Amino acid sequence: MAKPILYSFSHSSCTWRVRLALNYKDIAYETRVVNLSRGETRDPEFLKVNPAGHIPALVVNGKVLAQSMAILEYIEEAYPEKPLLPKDLIQRAKVREICELIVSGIQPLQHRQVAGKYSDDKQKQLEWQDFYIHRGLTALERILTDCSGKYAVGDDFTLADCCLIPQVFNAEHRFKMDMSGFPRINEINKNLSELPAFKTAHPDAQID
Amino acid sequence: MSRPILYAFHVSSCSWRVRIALAHKKIEHDIRVVNIVNRESRSPEYMSKVNPAGQIPALEVNGNVIAESLAILEYLEEVYPQKPLLPKEAIERAKVREICELIATGIQPLQNPKVAARHSTETEKRLEWTEYYINRGFIALEKILNTTSANGKYCYGDSLTTADCVLVPQVFNAIARFKLDMTPYPKIMSIYNSLMKLEEVKLGHPDNKLS
Numbered sequence: 001m002a003k004p005i006l007y008s009f010s011h012s013s014c015t016w017r018v019r020l021a022l023n024y025k026d027i028a029y030e031t032r033v034v035n036l037s038r039g040e041t042r043d044p045e046f047l048k049v050n051p052a053g054h055i056p057a058l059v060v061n062g063k064v065l066a067q068s069m070a071i072l073e074y075i076e077e078a079y080p081e082k083p084l085l086p087k088d089l090i091q092r093a094k095v096r097e098i099c100e101l102i103v104s105g106i107q108p109l110q111h112r113q114v115a116g117k118y119s120d121d122k123q124k125q126l127e128w129q130d131f132y133i134h135r136g137l138t139a140l141e142r143i144l145t146d147c148s149g150k151y152a153v154g155d156d157f158t159l160a161d162c163c164l165i166p167q168v169f170n171a172e173h174r175f176k177m178d179m180s181g182f183p184r185i186n187e188i189n190k191n192l193s194e195l196p197a198f199k200t201a202h203p204d205a206q207i208d
Numbered sequence: 209m210s211r212p213i214l215y216a217f218h219v220s221s222c223s224w225r226v227r228i229a230l231a232h233k234k235i236e237h238d239i240r241v242v243n244i245v246n247r248e249s250r251s252p253e254y255m256s257k258v259n260p261a262g263q264i265p266a267l268e269v270n271g272n273v274i275a276e277s278l279a280i281l282e283y284l285e286e287v288y289p290q291k292p293l294l295p296k297e298a299i300e301r302a303k304v305r306e307i308c309e310l311i312a313t314g315i316q317p318l319q320n321p322k323v324a325a326r327h328s329t330e331t332e333k334r335l336e337w338t339e340y341y342i343n344r345g346f347i348a349l350e351k352i353l354n355t356t357s358a359n360g361k362y363c364y365g366d367s368l369t370t371a372d373c374v375l376v377p378q379v380f381n382a383i384a385r386f387k388l389d390m391t392p393y394p395k396i397m398s399i400y401n402s403l404m405k406l407e408e409v410k411l412g413h414p415d416n417k418l419s
Contacts, residue, residue: 052310052348063299067313069278070305077298089286090272096279101261104276104313114318117337118327128326142260 004029005059007049009036010206013107013166014068015056019201020162021075025082029058033208069103072159084159091154094147098140098160102167106136110170126175133171137182140164144184150191161192165201212237213268215258217244219414221316221377222277223265227412228373229281233288241418278312281370293370303356304364307371310352311378315345319381335386342382346393349375353395360398368406376403380414 006022006029008015022029034040034055041053050057050066058065058074065071076084085092108114109132115125147153152160168189171177179186192198199205214230214237216223230237242248242264249255250262259266259275266275267283274280285294294301317323318341324334356364363371379400382388390397403409410416 051351054348060299065299065302065306067306067309069309069313070302073305074298074302077301089283090269090274092286093274093279093283096282097274097276100276100278100312103309104278104317105261108313108317109323117340131326139261139263142255145260 002061005032006030007032007034007046007055007057007059008206008208009034009055010203010208012036012055013170014054014103016166016169016201016203017068017103017162018056018058018071018075019206020165020197021072021084021159023200024084024157024162024195024197025075025079027075027079031207033206035208068163069099069159072099072162076159084157084162086154086156086158091147094143095153095158095160098143098147098152099163101136101140101143102163105139106133106167109136110175129175130177133167133175133177136167137171137185141182141184144188148184148188150188152188157192157195157197161188165189165192165198169203210270213240214238215240215242215249215254215264215266215268216418217242217264218417220244220264221381222263224377224380224412224414225277225370225373226265226267226280226284228376228408229284229293229370231408231411232293232368232373233284233291235284235288239418278308278370278374281308281373285370293368293373295365295369300364303352304369304371307349307352307356307363308374310345310349311374314348315342315378318345319386338386339388342378342386342388343392345378346382346396350393350395353399357395357399360395361402363399368403368408372399372403372409376400376409384414 008031034046040046041055047053050064052066054066056068056071058071065074085095110129115128118128119125144152149155151157152164168185172179216239242254244264249264255262258273261275263275265277265280266273267280274283294304319338324337327337328334353363358366362368363375379396383390
């Protein structure tokens with residue numbers, strides 16, 4: 001099987017999730033940079049790859065996969081070593097619940113494009129983004145009380161952590177939110193930061 | 209194993225997704241009505257006993273609660289493999305999930321009336337917001353479905369999948385609630401019209417109040 005190709009932008013949260021999974025499982029892949037901030041997702045060349053114009057896109061033997069959760073589940077199924085989902089069915093559901101809480105309940109709403117459609121005023125945009133991140137992290141903190149251990153679900157690295165890391169980074173570093181109300185999230189993120197995949201998948205470690 | 213309990217409400221799109229899957233797989237279950245219009249999902253009782261995120265649907269299974277409709281759909285697929293809602297092959301499964309996620313992350317959260325209300329107090333501006341996000345999503349969806357739907361009856365191939373469970377409520381909302389012009393989306397409409405004839409889809413229709 002030829003190496004998968006990941007169409008990626010260093011600071012795209014959705015792509016970062018996929019990099020975490022690929023790097024954790026030691027899967028070799030080729031990166032092709034699609035610079036979101038320069039609008040390269042609208043380039044005709046990229047639209048030939050993914051007509052929906054989204055990143056991440058993962059090309060596997062000529063087949064293009066899009067949407068980070070769909071890609072993460074594919075990676076888990078195609079590369080079962082170093083699993084990112086627990087065996088227990090309820091625990092697996094908890095992992096997916098946390099993923100979806102972030103990927104549908106927080107990230108789309110704090111997206112720059114959405115905040116920009118809300119208002120041209122930078123301060124108002126920030127208030128919008130803060131509101132949705134705060135609301136989502138509050139719910140996440142409550143859910144993590146019961147299911148978390150060293151990481152989001154128990155003591156093993158899972159897809160939930162792949163989704164959590166980029167969102168927490170955004171909250172802390174992009175939006176400079178006060179994270180003092182989220183002790184569990186903070187501790188989990190600290191534990192995660194010790195993993196090699198955390199470092200190698202980080203935006204600062206990417207070729208762009 | 210005792211019967212699962214689904215916490216749901218008849219107008220909730222996300223609940224309808226799960227109800228289609230439960231009906232398709234003929235899974236016996238109980239329903240607890242959670243009136244989201246009256247903010248019952250945000251009550252201290254619901255949030256402490258059922259779902260701390262204060263949302264529906266939630267599925268209670270032997271004392272464990274699973275929330276988030278796509279997580280519930282994946283759980284049902286794993287626990288009740290009869291009448292599968294995902295293909296067998298990994299790339300095909302990824303395509304079905306891609307369609308689900310395009311709707312569940314790219315359209316539904318943004319066209320949510322509460323989000324539109326946060327955008328503006330003016331009805332017309334809210335509608336413009338909603339239409340913008342639904343149209344943006346449907347343009348992408350129409351392109352994908354043209355490559356994945358075998359005969360315009362289902363989203364993927366020629367049988368019901370989780371993608372259909374997620375598509376139906378979103379298209380219903382677009383047409384019935386927001387009166388969106390669906391002329392640019394013939395493939396979406398073909399699939400939607402076909403799915404709306406299915407018993408498992410009709411069961412969860414918002415006009416059927418839950419008891």
